Amino acid sequence: MTPTAKKRSFVTRVRSALPTLHPAERRLGEFVCDFPGELASYDAQELAKFANVSKATVSRFVRRLGYESYEAARKHAREEQTTGSRLFLPSSDAHAEEHSLASNLEQGKANLDRTFATITQAEVDDIARTILSARKTWVIGFRASHPFADYLRWQLTQVVEQVISLPGGGETLGEQLVNFTQDDCVIVFGLRRRVALTEQLLAHAKECGTKLLYITDEGLTSGTSATWHFRCHTLATGPLFNHTAVMALCHLLVMRTIELAGDTSRSRLRRIETLNDRFEEL
Numbered sequence: 001m002t003p004t005a006k007k008r009s010f011v012t013r014v015r016s017a018l019p020t021l022h023p024a025e026r027r028l029g030e031f032v033c034d035f036p037g038e039l040a041s042y043d044a045q046e047l048a049k050f051a052n053v054s055k056a057t058v059s060r061f062v063r064r065l066g067y068e069s070y071e072a073a074r075k076h077a078r079e080e081q082t083t084g085s086r087l088f089l090p091s092s093d094a095h096a097e098e099h100s101l102a103s104n105l106e107q108g109k110a111n112l113d114r115t116f117a118t119i120t121q122a123e124v125d126d127i128a129r130t131i132l133s134a135r136k137t138w139v140i141g142f143r144a145s146h147p148f149a150d151y152l153r154w155q156l157t158q159v160v161e162q163v164i165s166l167p168g169g170g171e172t173l174g175e176q177l178v179n180f181t182q183d184d185c186v187i188v189f190g191l192r193r194r195v196a197l198t199e200q201l202l203a204h205a206k207e208c209g210t211k212l213l214y215i216t217d218e219g220l221t222s223g224t225s226a227t228w229h230f231r232c233h234t235l236a237t238g239p240l241f242n243h244t245a246v247m248a249l250c251h252l253l254v255m256r257t258i259e260l261a262g263d264t265s266r267s268r269l270r271r272i273e274t275l276n277d278r279f280e281e282l
Contacts (some may be wrong), residue, residue: 010039010077013065023066025056040077044070104236108244111233114218115245123228127185128257130211135183136162138176138210140201145189148215148246152187155254158269159261163253177201182209190216191234191246202226215249217241 005181008016011033018029031051032039039047044058051058058070067073131137137160141149146167153165166176180186186205189196194216206225214226217234232249238241258269 003243005257016120021061024053025064027051028053028057028061036117039074042215065180072135081249104242107236107242111235111242111245112248114233115130115249119230119249123230124252124256125249125254125260127228128260130185131156131160131163131253131257132261134160134162134185136164136179137185137191138164138180139187139188140166141189141191142167142195142198143193144241145191145194148189148243148250151188152248152250152254154258155250158254158272159258173197173201177204180208180210182204184208184210185213186210187213187215189246190220191232191243192217192219192241194220215246 014032018026018033021029026045028051037206042050045055048055048058062070062073067076082184137156139149139156141147141155149165150220153163156163164176167173168176188198188202201216202212202225212226212228214224214229216229216231217230220231230249232245234241234243234245261268274277
């Protein structure tokens with residue numbers, strides 16, 4: 001396999017090969033494009049049964065994609081379970097459960113337990129104090145992470161004045177990143193799928209001497225240059241990520257910041273409510 005081929009994602013390989021495949025192989029390819037998690041989770045015989053093809057067809061199919069064996073293709077798909085789309089998670093036995101109230105609640109609880117098992121009260125307190133003492137707090141998120149950055153910024157305005165979310169409408173990143181200082185706190189959401197410039201942004205924040213909190217999903221291993229790195233578990237019973245733990249973490253950070261702010265926070269909240277009443281924002 002050429003170095004260029006190795007860099008291509010599993011689904012890209014399948015889609016590129018579809019026009020050249022024989023009918024049975026094409027049927028298998030179309031099935032795998034819709035449910036690549038099946039290949040990551042099942043052996044060749046099981047996949048053949050799901051796609052209604054022979055085991056020999058599965059073997060020919062993976063060789064046409066450039067893999068030495070089914071296990072090599074399966075290994076590649078498994079690697080993309082932790083870095084890519086929700087498509088890579090198994091789905092064949094989830095159809096009956098994805099709309100189940102009980103299964104969704106159980107998964108949300110499990111995500112909360114796994115997430116907060118690795119977060120200490122001391123870390124939360126340290127972050128809250130950093131936010132309170134920072135010259136500015138920058139909250140950053142792209143794609144799926146952007147709504148969480150906006151939400152956290154909005155909640156933090158209840159207790160601190162200088163909090164900004166990026167990217168802003170019509171602005172370039174450089175216009176804001178140039179303002180980072182060592183007295184600032186930077187909070188970056190890096191949930192799947194992460195944009196390519198995330199690592200550069202983290203490096204820039206570190207170079208500026210900021211205190212950096214990096215919030216990701218469980219797919220990103222530790223070892224980042226961030227001051228704190230929280231990994232939120234996002235597994236779900238259906239095709240969408242479960243962000244229960246992400247929202248719970250946002251709530252915890254804001255509540256602890258308000259608690260540690262003490263009278264200053266209560267005074268600000270009272271003034272906000274007074275102004276809301278004055279302008280009839282009930």
